[in-house]
Amino acid sequence: MQAAVAANMAGIEADCGGLLTCATCHVYVREPHASQLPPPSADELGMLAFTAAERRPNSRLSCQIDLTQALDGLTVDLPASQH
Numbered sequence: 738m739q740a741a742v743a744a745n746m747a748g749i750e751a752d753c754g755g756l757l758t759c760a761t762c763h764v765y766v767r768e769p770h771a772s773q774l775p776p777p778s779a780d781e782l783g784m785l786a787f788t789a790a791e792r793r794p795n796s797r798l799s800c801q802i803d804l805t806q807a808l809d810g811l812t813v814d815l816p817a818s819q820h
């Protein structure tokens with residue numbers, strides 16, 4: 738989420754600044770990286786219930802993804818709307 742906001746990428750609203758209270762950083766993570774991410778926490782799962790767009794099996798809140806070297810090349814798709 739921070740990388741997207743720093744790059745002024747449209748579509749990542751991140752209204753709460755990463756405090757896990759808005760779900761406006763919703764993304765769909767593509768494979769092979771989706772299955773390499775740690776599972777969502779209970780709090781992230783709770784917020785994923787409030788995404789504006791359809792929740793999919795690869796839905797994640799981007800503010801909860803810690804970028805590491807292993808995630809180099811991570812690709813996400815954005816929902817049509819975050820609100």
Ligand code: FES
Nearest residue numbers: 753755759760800
């Ligand atoms: S930025 Fe608000 S939940 Fe991710």
